[in-house]
Amino acid sequence: MPLSKEDKDKIIKKYKTHESDTGSAEVQIALLTNEIEQLTEHLKTHKKDFSSRRGLLKKVGQRHRLLRYLQKENEQGFQELVKKLKLKV
Numbered sequence: 228m229p230l231s232k233e234d235k236d237k238i239i240k241k242y243k244t245h246e247s248d249t250g251s252a253e254v255q256i257a258l259l260t261n262e263i264e265q266l267t268e269h270l271k272t273h274k275k276d277f278s279s280r281r282g283l284l285k286k287v288g289q290r291h292r293l294l295r296y297l298q299k300e301n302e303q304g305f306q307e308l309v310k311k312l313k314l315k316v
Contacts, residue, residue: 229262230258230261230262230265234261235258238254238257238258238261239254239257239258241257242254242256242257242308242311244304252293252296252297252300253297253304253308255293256290256293256294256297256308256312257308257312259286259289259290259293260290260312260314262286263283263286263287263290266279266282266283266286267283270283294309294314294316
């Protein structure tokens with residue numbers, strides 16, 4: 228269930244920090260959040276899909292590390308992103 232190219236482009240366009248930005252922490256966090264939401268929905272119907280559960284936990288950990296990095300480097304950007312994505316911190 229990877230993101231389609233169109234969905235990925237929309238997310239990148241919405242969260243990019245400058246014109247040619249495709250890989251900043253903000254963009255990566257937004258993409259991971261979207262993938263986490265999709266995996267969560269998948270696991271609601273497929274409760275015994277343990278390999279997908281492991282993938283979900285890896286993505287949550289990666290997002291957590293990126294959020295910590297962003298908080299350390301750019302506190303204001305971190306606060307704005309958390310508010311936009313409605314994340315609990």
